[in-house]
Amino acid sequence: MLFLNLIICLFICAASAIWPIPTHYSSGTEVLWISQDVRIVYEGANQVQINLAQQSRLMQWLKGSNKQTAGYGYGHGLNYSSTGSNIISTAISSTRDTLFNKNFVPWKFHPRNSGYEPASNSSRTYIDTILLLQNGTDPKDVYKPLAGDVDESYSLSLTADGKVTITASTSIGIAYGLTSFTQLFYKHTCGEIYTPLAPVQIFDTPKFEHRGLNMDVSRSWYAPSDIVRMIDALSYNKMNRLHIHVTDAQSWPLEIPALPLLSVKGAYGPGMSYSPAVIQSIQQYGAARGVEVYLEIDMPGHTSSIAYSYPDLVTAFNMQPDWSSYAAEPPSGTLKLNSTAVSDFLSTLLGDLLPRVYPYSSYFHTGGDEVNPNAYMLDDTVQSNDTAVIQPLMQKFVDRNHDQVRAAGMTPIVWEEMLLQWNVSLGSDVVVQTWQSDDAVLQTVQQGHKALVGNYEYWVSPSPYLY
Secondary structure: HHHHHHHHHHHHHHHHHOOOOOOOOEEEEEEEEEEEEEEEEOOOEEEEEOHHHHHHHHHHHHHHHOOOOHHHHHHHHOOOOOOOHHHHHHHHHHHHHHHHOOOOOOHHHOOOOOOOOOOOOOOEEEEEEEEEOOOOOOOOOOOOOOOOOOOOOEEEEEEEOOOEEEEEHHHHHHHHHHHHOOOOOOOOOOOOOOEEEEEEEEEEOOOOOOEEEEEEOOOEEEEEHHHHHHHHHHHHOOOOOEEEEEOOOOOOOEEOOOOOOOHHHOOOOOOOOOOOHHHHHHHHHHOHHHHEEEEEEOOOOOHHHHHHOOOHHEOOOOOOOHHHHOOOOOOEEEEEEHHHHHHHHHHHHHHHHHHHHHHHOOEEOOOOOOOHHHHHHOOOOOOHHHHHHHHHHHHHHHHHHHHHHHOOOOEEEEEEEHHHHHOOOOOOOEEEOHHHHHHHHHHHHHHOOEEEEOOOOHHOOOOOOOE
């Protein structure tokens, strides 16, 4: 049955061409061609300057090596703040790259020897201009919006005689329209690019405001080039968030200049960490492609990697052989819950990190999943596994962190356990990420919170997973 569904999906997707399937879509059977001489004309609120050399430098740095180049984003004149004009210019250059460098011959979409291609020696109608009409003004935070704050809708018209118009209120809508435009085209075996689907009319608006993926770079370290490839894939599928689960029990790959030992001792090995410059450039790269990149520091659980550099802050560290009595996975270890030293540590950690990620994200994830109360029996500041004792301390812990996140101008995200297991009172602004059940989504919204939906039971592996 699964194989049959995949076959059906393959032919539906081939016929529809556009992914995700638009709100309204119609197509025909006329053939149009496009060459690299095509003009892309932008008319709208943004002053577009396509700095291809600057974009190429950033892409080569992020994609070209798996190793870190410390300080690049700060020290090499990289002025790439992702305003609406950069979103437009990036979309234009990506459109050309996708059409002419990354296209493919669609032979798998057709029966053997079916003669599916248009004749290459026949008279051709070429598209000579793509007109981009932005009829609105981008909001101030178009590169780091809260979910729903940017109009992502667009319309696309491709006539049988080759006239192309993409209309949207924002630069993000224009970018999505261009992405859909590229999905109409294939490579001919003669090397030229064509669409067999004209005329085309599309209107599209997203069904969900937050469309994201969680990439766990702590349990499985990914090079910056891999993260960039993920951003490219998300952008091409019109997904708008990348949640980087950047620290966990297994490693601490995030470099914090104010606390340098965290990554020196907590990373898997030399070179397997992310400098401030790398994080900044990854966020910039995503923002220019409509993908808001935000980070998660998971806590108070999943923090045993901190013990390699600051052992006095962590309780129940690496308990053997019965680690499962204290944590969901080895090595066990949880931040002490009633410690002024932990509070000071978090103040320093977030005080270093939040101002650096704020320019490119409106969200910060403070974790909160899978906290085992037994760990606090070994915590000299608690010495109990009674939830009645732990709950007010958990409330204080979360309040402290969220107050600092808000003070930095960002919106907190937590895992569902803080709300549904520990009964922590959360601010009305807090977004709750659900992952254990569909019922958790209902409980979350009934308590007045926005919910991110990512039931792990729908995926073979929980990392990375979509929500």
